Amino acid sequence: MSFVITGLNSEEFSELNGLGAEALAARNVVVYEADAKPGFPCRVSLADAEVGERVFLLNYTYQPHETPYRASHAIFVRENAPEAPPYIGTIPLSLSSRLLSLRGFDKAHMMIEADIAEGEEVKPMLERFFANPEVNYVQLHYARRGCFAAAAHRA
Template sequence: MSYAITGLAPSSFSDLFTLSDADLAARNAMRVEVSAHPGFPCRISLEDAAIGETVILLHHVSHDAPTPYRSAYAIYVRDVGAAADYRDSLPPVMRGRALGLRAFDAKGMLRDARLAAPGQADAAIRGLFDNPAIAYIHAHNAAHGCFVAQVDRA
């Protein structure tokens, strides 16, 4: 089963980088200087930001479905021009991390889930997509719980 993992659209966040700290705070967001690598995974580039780089930490609705499984949490974004696009391979932010994989049907209802230790995500994704009822998968960092990326059938 082929799959695709795409970063979030940069246009959804580009205005945040022009805002003052006060305006960011009014949107439940903040500017952060990266102090460790890895540790600040960008949801647009699907790479960890470099030490010294500036990212925006914000509240993001990752699963905007009209179901009890609607979900939101904090994410980091960098000021980058293009969203990452991976086919049948994992982006850097999904390698070397334990991931929670939540598998949803076309109506946004949770149908299955897996915990993938580092090195196990590819097999877990393919296993979840063996079920034809699964429309997409949301990957989350297992420890912190934050959304990493959506995985779609390709």
């Protein structure tokens, strides 16, 4: 079963670009300068920030639906991040290079599949999840810090 992985929409974060630390702090956004690569995986570009690049750490509601799974958590977004192209049937390096928690949700936004995978295991697991006709979408999270990474849908 083919799938597509997409990053977040850059427009959601455009108001942060160019703001100073004080203005960002008033929005509960912490500014970092990337000091290692990999180390700061951007949820818009689906790529790790380059060393020296400015990144924002902010709270993001990745599961906005009114269910027991409604959730938000910290994510990194690169300043002026370009949107990632859709990854059709492939896994971005920022995801495949880390241990992931995959969570499959049905149309009612209830979790019906869940497992962990890393590297070459991610693609077959996504295919297995989407082989279940009840799975509507899959959220991928970085397992070690528990942060939302990206979403996958049927292609």
